[in-house]
Amino acid sequence: MNPTYKPAPAQRRRGRLQLLLIFAVVIGPMLLASAMYRFGFWVPETRTYDGALVATGQGRDALGINAPVGAEPRWELLVTAPDGCAEDCQQLVYLARQINIGLAREAGRASHAIASAQPLAADYAQRLQREYPQLQRYSLDPNVYGANPDLPDGAQLWIVDPHGNLVLRYDSKANGKAILDDLKYLLKISQIG
Incomplete structure (x- = not known):
């Protein structure tokens, strides 16, 4: 049993x-x-970033910028000046260069550029040529830039990834230390560029 x-x-x-x-x-x-x-x-x-996140997958072409093909892919600090490069634009160009220098040993992974819809003033263009020899210059199509309602007026600083996608945007009142911290973080977690 x-x-x-x-x-x-x-x-x-x-x-x-x-x-x-x-x-x-x-x-x-x-x-x-x-x-x-x-x-x-x-x-x-x-959030862990200071700028305005551009999470729409837009590239430089959404700003009306045609970057040269075949350039080495790098992270880029891009200053856009749809109304010409006035004092706020010039301050952002200076800030972009200082941020690039502030990257120290990672500075080779990034570059800085300006895209203006109007020709730069002759004295400022000469100064850029003399003091900013590595600054890339692009033309900006004001019709394309103005047709995008999401784009703010005035000079802007953009962080662009090596594929040409817009990542973060800052206005002329942005804090350079915060931008540097954002870019360092992006470089740290990035598997590209």
Whole structure:
């Protein structure tokens, strides 16, 4: 004769409770994360970058800039001046160069450029030629730039990835240290350029 084991009702309840706890520990976090994503609660509002994120997949061509083909792919600090390069634009050009220098040993992974819709003043163009020999110069099509309603007026500083995609945007009042920190972080996590 083979005796069958029948657990006491208290042991059954404890076993069921243990099984429910295991399911709660395994499935509960997944359900909570899905609900947080779907309904947007308890989602942190902080961010690790200072500029305005350009997450639309736009490239330089959305700004009306035709960059030369065949250039070495690098991260780029691009200053756009749709209304000509006035004082705020000149300050951003200076800031872009200082940020590039501030990258220290990573400076070879980045470059700086200016794209202006109007020709630069002769004295400023000569000064750029003399003091900023590595500054790349692009032309900016004001019709393309003006046709994009998402683009702000005035001079802007853009961080562009090695594929030519716009990543972050800063206005003329941006903090150079914050831009440098953003670019260093991008270079650190980047697998390109």
